[in-house]
Amino acid sequence: MDVQRLELLRELAERHSITEVARATHRTPSAVSQQLKVLEREAGLPLTERSGRGLVLxxxxxxxxxxxxxxxxxxxxxxxxxxxxxxxxxxxxxxVTFPTAGEMLLPGAVKAIAAVPGLVVNCTDKDPELSDFPALTAEYDIVLAYSLRGQLPWGGRGLTVVPLMTEPLDVGVPADHRLASRSWITPADVIGETWIGAPTGYPFERILHQIEQKAGSQITVAQQFADLRVIEAFVVAGLGIALVPRYTWGGDQPGRLVLKPLRGVDAERQIVALMRPDRAERLAVRTVLEVLRTEAARVQAQHALIP
Amino acid sequence: MDVQRLELLRELAERHSITEVARATHRTPSAVSQQLKVLEREAGLPLTERSGRGLVLxxxxxxxxxxxxxxxxxxxxxxxxxxxxxxxxxxxxxxVTFPTAGEMLLPGAVKAIAAVPGLVVNCTDKDPELSDFPALTAEYDIVLAYSLRGQLPWGGRGLTVVPLMTEPLDVGVPADHRLASRSWITPADVIGETWIGAPTGYPFERILHQIEQKAGSQITVAQQFADLRVIEAFVVAGLGIALVPRYTWGGDQPGRLVLKPLRGVDAERQIVALMRPDRAERLAVRTVLEVLRTEAARVQAQHALIP
DNA sequence: GACATCCATGTAGCAAAGCTACACACTCCG
DNA sequence: CGGAGTGTGTAGCTTTGCTACATGGATGTC
Structure with a gap:
């Protein structure tokens, strides 16, 4: 029961291919195959099966x-x-982060981390629609992900989940809109409005469905954009209203876009860090995580002051 | 951070000598020394110090x-x-066991284990006075030990402790003794009696001290024997009375020795299995442990029937 | 105080484990 | 039917970890 071999098996469970495991561990596929063969012999039972041109556990x-x-x-x-x-x-x-969290948290966090000598963070962003978050934990130490209240899709798979903050999702309307002077909005208020939505499959869709149910009226989604800036531009242009995360919106439309809290619907998303449990143990990782948490708290506190 | 090397360090922590670690792991001292040196270089800090002709962590x-x-x-x-x-x-x-527990539990347990194909137990006994129980866990998978109520000397050291049974310690008196017809005995009853005791350092001593305190009178210990059979023989011969574990006494003095429960004093010992935590995880070990527990329960139940 | 003893630790050499490079077999897909 | 993808064998080399033996320091003894 060698640890190295067990490690290879674990990698195979995540990457589903010997070639991938080899690449990730800087070895040739042949080496990986041989080691797994030895492990299998020690274990006394077949650990893998051929399936098509690849293999499965x-x-x-x-x-x-x-x-x-x-x-x-x-x-x-x-x-x-x-x-x-x-x-x-x-x-x-x-x-890795999805764009909005990267914009909100990373500049401050990276600056704080720069103060720790010898600690280096390499950040990237990735469109949340293209890649499922859990799979990214194979490649990255920390994966910033979001999930809506109630759904916790990242448990169960044996990943470590650290909550960073919960961000309300408000309704963004143009400054001259009929609802712009309200202090909050209910599903009934938005009956008949045209929406600028997110692409199909994005979790925001679920909230629109909730609004539909509460209001008892079908919602019209005119456009579907992944990028928040585009959505904001459309809202300002008077082409519709949209769900906008409260802490993340651009602010490059000063005074022309206003956010209204949504009542009667669980409209918030949880921003969490997703990690493979072994990586979550690393001191460097935990340090970065700590910085992210305080940064998230800072952002949240700052927005509480300017409502 | 190689696991094998960490294992060697752990062994060193327990055995306090490279030569001993080498013997236990079937290597030459040179090999152990080299591996620890590598570990130390990886760790970046000295892990050992020379002390006399040996070394300490x-x-x-x-x-x-x-x-x-x-x-x-x-x-x-x-x-x-x-x-x-x-x-x-x-x-x-x-x-390893101390003699009385070996006599009480092992015959039945070993018979039960013989029914499990491929599972082998190698048993020995060791005088509890000569060797401290925790140290034996370095050499044996399971160490049967006892401790008196209140004192739990086997925690703290990072060992796994599994309680098997608690055995009352009764007062053994000759069948023709003045107390032989009583159904129980208090410390006051035994004032003036001569005791056959255990050697100094045995935990039974503490109970005699408790009796002294409760009775408010000094106890006379005439002889000190480790072996229960010798003690029983002396009691039968009318040379004194003694503390005798209820489930363990010989029975080869039928009718000539009677046991009386002691009231007013916490007179019982816990019989436990002591293990190194990693060894306690082994399935074979856990299986043996399970057998020991049921055997202990059987013995206890059997004695409850014949009071 | 010299000597035997018991440690840990260096050095040289050897055996085995684990890797690469390359060839091969298989499956999927255009 | 190739071509690109997969996993797996074989030969050979590199690295690792071991033994055998020698060395040096500390302890205890005659």
Whole structure:
């Protein structure tokens, strides 16, 4: 029961291909295949099955891979305890975000992290529609993701989830709109309005459905954009109203776009950090996470002051 | 941070000598020394210090060794989960006991274990006065030990403790003794009696002290024997009375020795299994443990019937 | 105080484990 | 039917980790 081999099995469980595992671990596919073969012989049961031109884990393989995660966590924790002992939060941390969170949290966070010597974060963004968040944890240490209240799609898969903040989703209307002077809005208020929506499959869709149900009236979605800036521009142009995350909206439309809280509907999203449990143990990762949490709190507090 | 090397460090923490670690892991001292040196270089801090002709762990070394235990536990658990998956509780388990528990529990337990194919237990006994129980966990998978109520000397050291049974300690008197017809005895009853005691340092001593305190009168200990059979023989010969564990006494003095429960004093001992936490995870070990527990329950139930 | 003893630790050499490079077999898809 | 994708064998090399033996320091003894 060698740890290295278990690690390979775990990688295979996540990446679903020996070639991918080889690339990720800087080895040739042949080396990976050989090691897995040895593990299988030690285990005494087949761990993989051929399926088409690739292969899939058997039930036994999945079971063993799960245990492998526990071992990896213990090992990572040992490393972390040691780094804490030496007070050495050094290292590289990779991070993906969806664009709006990146805009809101990362500039401040990266600046704060720069103050920690030897700690480096490499950030990227990725369109949330193109890639499912959990899969990204194979490649990145920290994945910033969001989910709507009630749905917690990131549990269950054995990932570590750290909540960073909950952000209300308001209704954005043009400054000269009939609803612009209201202090809040209910589903009944927006009957008959035209909406600028997000592409099909985006979680925002669910909230529009909730509004439909509460109002008892069908919603008209005129356009579908992924980029918030485009949506805002359309709203300002008077082409419709839209759901806008309160802390994230651009602000480059000063005075021409106003946000109104939505009552009667659970209109908020949770912004969380998603991680593979072993990576979540690393001291460098935990340090970055701590910075993100305080940054999120800062943003939230700042918006509470200017309502 | 190689697991094998961490394992060596952990062994060193327990055995306090490279030579001993080498013997236990079937290597030469040179090999152990080299591997620890590599670990130390990776760790970046000295893990050991020379002390006389041997060496001792530094604080850093002890800290890292603690983490190493967690890794070993995770790894052992992975193995156990796998063995459970294959329903394969095969393997060798070594066990030490103090004599009385061996007499009481082991014959039945070993017979039950013989029914499990491929599972082997190797048992030995060891005088409890000569060796401290925790140290034996380095050498044996399961250590049967006892402790008096209130004192739990086996926690704290990071060992796994599984309670098997609690055994009352009665007062053994000859059948023709003035107290032989009583249904129980209090400390006041035994004022003026001569005691056959255990050697100094045995935990039974503490109970005699309690009796002294409750009775307000000094106790006379005439002889000190470790072996229960000798004690019983002296009691039968009318040379004194003694503390006798209720389930364990010989029975080869039928009718000539009677046991009387002691009231007013916490007179019982806990019989527990002591294990290194990683070894406690092994399926074979857990299986043996399960047998021991049911055997202990059987013995206890049997004695409840014949009071 | 010299000597034997018991440690840990260096050095050289050897055996095994694990990797790469390359060839091969198989499946899917245009 | 190729061509691009997959996983897997084989040969050979590199690295790792071990043993055997020698060395040096600390301890205890005659």
């Amino acid at each position: 058997t039930d036994a393989g999945r079971a063993l891979a799960r245990s492998a995660t526990d071992v990896a966590v213990a090992l990572a924790r040992a490393r972390a305890v040691w780094d804490e002992f030496r007070n050495d939060a050094t290292g590289e941390v990779s991070l | 530094t604080d850093a070394g002890r800290a890292l060794a603690r983490s190493a235990t967690d890794v070993a536990v995770a790894l052992a658990r992975a193995r156990a989960v796998w063995d459970e998956f294959r329903n394969d509780a095969t393997g060798e388990v070594s066990l």
